[in-house]
Amino acid sequence: MTDTVAVGHRWIIEAEIMPKQGVNDPHGDAVMSGLKSLAFDGTRRVRVGKLIRIEVDADSETDALDQGTRMCESLLANPVIEEFVVSAARIG
Amino acid sequence: MPNLRAGVISFPGSNGDDDALHALEHDLGVDVRRVDYRETDLSDLDAIVLPGGFSYGDALRCGAIARFSPVMDPLRAFADDGKPVLGICNGFQILCEAHLLPGALLRNRTLKFHCFWTSIRIEHTDTPWTASLAAGEVLRLPVAHGEGAFYIDDDRLADLERNRQIVGRYCTPNGAIDDSANPNGSVASIAAICNERRNVVGIMPHPERAANDLVGGSDGKRLLAGILGSDLIAGSIR
Numbered sequence: 001m002t003d004t005v006a007v008g009h010r011w012i013i014e015a016e017i018m019p020k021q022g023v024n025d026p027h028g029d030a031v032m033s034g035l036k037s038l039a040f041d042g043t044r045r046v047r048v049g050k051l052i053r054i055e056v057d058a059d060s061e062t063d064a065l066d067q068g069t070r071m072c073e074s075l076l077a078n079p080v081i082e083e084f085v086v087s088a089a090r091i092g
Numbered sequence: 093m094p095n096l097r098a099g100v101i102s103f104p105g106s107n108g109d110d111d112a113l114h115a116l117e118h119d120l121g122v123d124v125r126r127v128d129y130r131e132t133d134l135s136d137l138d139a140i141v142l143p144g145g146f147s148y149g150d151a152l153r154c155g156a157i158a159r160f161s162p163v164m165d166p167l168r169a170f171a172d173d174g175k176p177v178l179g180i181c182n183g184f185q186i187l188c189e190a191h192l193l194p195g196a197l198l199r200n201r202t203l204k205f206h207c208f209w210t211s212i213r214i215e216h217t218d219t220p221w222t223a224s225l226a227a228g229e230v231l232r233l234p235v236a237h238g239e240g241a242f243y244i245d246d247d248r249l250a251d252l253e254r255n256r257q258i259v260g261r262y263c264t265p266n267g268a269i270d271d272s273a274n275p276n277g278s279v280a281s282i283a284a285i286c287n288e289r290r291n292v293v294g295i296m297p298h299p300e301r302a303a304n305d306l307v308g309g310s311d312g313k314r315l316l317a318g319i320l321g322s323d324l325i326a327g328s329i330r
Contacts, residue, residue, distance in 0.1 A: 023243060024277060026203045078153055078189070080196040081243055 008059040010092035013068035017077045017084045018049035052076055055091070064088035096320065099127040099137040101167070101183075103158045108144030108180060108300060115303035116141070119313050120320070129161040139176040139220070139319045140167060142183025144236065144298060154197060154239045155185035164190055176220035176319050177292045181237055184284075184294030193287055193294045194252070195244035197237075201277030205238040209309070210275055210297055212283045213263040216256050219286045221293045223318040230267045231260075231311040233297035235275055240296045242278040242285070249279055259293055260284035 019025045025047050032046035054071065058064035068086035077084040098116050102109045109126065116124040127134065134140065148157035158164075171177050171192055179187040187193040200206055211232055214225045225231070244252065252258050261281040264273045274281045276296075284295035299312030 022245070024198060024201060024241065026199050026201050026277075030203050075156065076152070078156070078196055080188075080194075080245075081198060 008057070008063070009090050011056055011058045011061070011064040011088050011090050013054045013056055013064055013071075014087045014089075015052045015054070015068055015072050015076050015084055016049065016087075017052065017072070017082050018047055020081055020083050023081050049082075058088070061088050061090070064090075096122055096138045097136055098122050098124040098139045098141065098319070099134065100124060100141045100143055101127045101129060101163055102143070103129045103145070103147035103161060103186075105147040105149055106143050106145035106182070108182070108298065111298070112141045112143045112180065112300040115300040115313065115316060119303040119310075120316055122320070127163060129158070129163050131163050132166050134163075134166045134170050137170070137175075139178070140170060141300075142167075142177070142179040142186055143300070144181030144183060147182055147186060150239075153185075153189065154182060155187075155189040158182075158186045159190040168192065171287075171292050174289060174291050178221050178316075179292075179294040180298055180300060181235075181240075181296055184296055185239065187292060187294045192292050193285060194248055194257075195242055195285065197239050197296070198241040198243045198277075199239050200237070200241055200275070205236075206240065206275050207234070207236045208275075209234050210283070211263050211265050211267075211273065212260040212297055213267050213269065214260055215258050216286075218256075219259055219290045219293050219318070221295075221315060221318045222259055223321055224314055225318065228267065230263060230265065231297075231299075231302075231315060232265075232309050233299055233302050233312055233315075234308075235297045236301075237276070237296060240276040240278070242282040242296070244279060252282075252285060253280075255288055257285050257288065257290075258282055259286050260295060260297075 027048040028046040299315040302309040302312035
């Protein structure tokens with residue numbers, strides 16, 4: 001490790017961002033009609049969101065999750081239309 | 093005519109800035125200048141327009157990155173002073189992302205980019221940008237957007253109604269509010285809103301692209317002309 005910053009470890013944060021319940025998702029509707037046309041007849045509902053993967057230095061899982069949550073609240077998700085779930089995995 | 097100076101902010105990816113500058117300067121005779129997104133001194137300006145386009149390539153969400161431009165802090169102070177701010181299309185999206193206006197703009201329900209003329213009914217005239225119009229009046233204005241469906245939850249929608257913040261709605265040419273005239277799936281057919289203080293307005297259609305009969309219509313000129321007679325220019329808030 002050549003990292004000179006005195007922090008714990010390297011983590012990957014994953015922020016899964018989805019349209020809120022009740023918010024129209026025409027992207028999801030379009031994907032569902034595509035799946036139906038491919039004969040996936042059991043398809044009942046599709047919602048399309050986004051997954052953002054961020055590498056951070058963090059002291060602990062709690063610290064990594066806290067960073068990810070604050071990133072979502074301040075930029076990555078728009079609370080008017082989106083909800084998010086943050087997870088973290090140590091990679092170094 | 094009041095001695096008014098307006099500014100139009102150019103963000104990286106704006107494409108309606110020249111249209112807004114042209115309409116204000118040539119169709120309305122306003123003293124107007126381009127404001128670079130890195131500027132921090134807006135003290136020479138009486139009114140500011142955030143134009144349409146695709147700031148920062150719509151990365152993450154429309155308007156989400158433009159909100160961090162250096163010009164946005166002084167713009168917030170400008171709005172807090174009660175001075176007139178108009179966000180058109182992407183400018184509307186930026187104002188929502190910056191929390192200067194409530195709600196958000198979602199992908200059109202058709203998933204199509206819509207570029208055509210619409211009718212919008214002016215609901216309230218006590219904003220600096222609608223002051224020269226009549227309540228109930230129908231304007232013919234073009235839209236050009238892929239993410240123009242205004243969304244706000246039911247509770248906040250009730251707040252908008254109660255506070256008379258819904259400035260314009262998509263309508264039929266006769267002024268009827270009907271879902272068939274709603275081009276994008278906006279809740280309550282909303283095309284334009286204002287903040288509670290009424291000095292910040294966001295509008296999805298493009299008044300600056302309908303400011304001269306040579307381009308097919310001049311109703312937008314009448315909307316933009318509101319600032320010429322606005323009490324807000326003299327610094328008095330209604």
